[in-house]
Amino acid sequence: MTAEIRFEDTEDLDPVRTSALARSAFHKSGPELSPERFAWTYREGYDRTKIVSAYADGQKVGQLAAFFKTVDIGGERQTAAELVDLFVTPEFRSFQIVSSLYKELRKAVVSEGASLIYAYANDAASLLNKRFFKMEEVTQLPARMGLSAGILSLSSGSGIVIHRDKDAMASLHADLSGGDGGGGLAWTRDQFRRRISSPIYRYAMASDGDVAILASPRVIRSVPVLLICATFTRGGKTTGSRSIPALVASLCKATRRNLYLHVGWNDAIGFDRGFTLPDKALRGKFLMQSNFLNSRRDGIRRFELLDVDYG
Incomplete structure (x- = not known):
């Protein structure tokens, strides 16, 4: 035909x-x-x-x-x-x-x-x-899953703010990144806002002013999960992960999720919360095919689900 x-x-x-x-x-x-x-x-x-x-x-x-x-x-x-x-x-x-x-x-x-x-x-x-x-290149995006008990969640004086408004999240991202990809995909303010304006998914962002996490409450294989779509640091600078537990816990509390999943990498943060899911458990999920993600990995400091038509 x-x-x-x-x-x-x-x-x-x-x-x-x-x-x-x-x-x-x-x-x-x-x-x-x-x-x-x-x-x-x-x-x-x-x-x-x-x-x-x-x-x-x-x-x-x-x-x-x-x-x-x-x-x-x-x-x-x-x-x-x-x-x-x-x-x-x-x-x-x-x-x-x-x-x-x-x-x-x-x-x-x-x-x-x-x-x-x-x-x-x-x-x-x-x-x-x-x-x-x-x-020719196949890249298994690293995936880490964890359980948040809410102990470190948002509290008075923590300095952590939860954003749900799309314009506020886009402005915060622009402020932290300065429009620079920092070794990865570069998103302008308008592009970022477009990306998080999905009619079928909701997004929230937690930030302490220097580090921000973008996440979305999802249901994966019938399990409610907080999908961590992207992480950012001011100017893409390497920072300690001490604020990450509180940011994640705050998002889990705000979205009523106990289980969280982070997929991809950000060398500036080195997300190490939870435990690594073995490739066997992923069953081919979060697998990327490209002509550069492996061979040019040293120059790509951040690649997360925000950058894929999935997150």
Whole structure:
């Protein structure tokens, strides 16, 4: 079967059809595959997006997309592309159609000047990612889980403030980072605010003025968890982790979560709370495929779930 491959404007996107395609391809449903999520992600969540879609008889039958971001590696700013949302209906799931989606998106990646490519790895796309984007590196993001008893939670005189307002969180991030990636993905104030404006997830940020933690209450495998999406220090400077327990406990109390999960790394903090989850327990979750995360790890001081279309 044949299909027409073309770029799809974000405003022309049919979120209901896209959601149905995703649910069919992944054999599951949930808020992360809802029409609301796709409408927000492509139109508001990121400011640089490209969608390549496959059409047959005027009906969308597949797609592949990319978000373009700025990465600071060793003081050098480069453009990165995160590949997301590859799905094709079963009857059109041929190598010809899927490879055509990749070839067309590759044109956009070249046009954007993106030399760094990464994706949340999955078996279906890994070979295609290698073939068309030379993504030979696989990185298991470190994951640590812990239990907060609330003993060190927010109290009078602690100096810790909990923010829930999106503008306040975006301003705090901008104040701490100064717009500098500090060896990792760089987020402007507007980009950061967009990223945490999801219609399906809630975010909160705890800060003592020099260190901040962004987190989101989630339910993972039926277990309520506080997902720690990102950590920041003022100017990206290395700091002791003494304030981390109180910040985490404050967020757990504010979001009514006892269990917390941090995924990724921040060399400025060295998150060491809780215990490390072994790769076997993760079962392939939080696995990244790229052309740079391993080979250029020394220049990437922070990479966390905020930087992936998951957190």
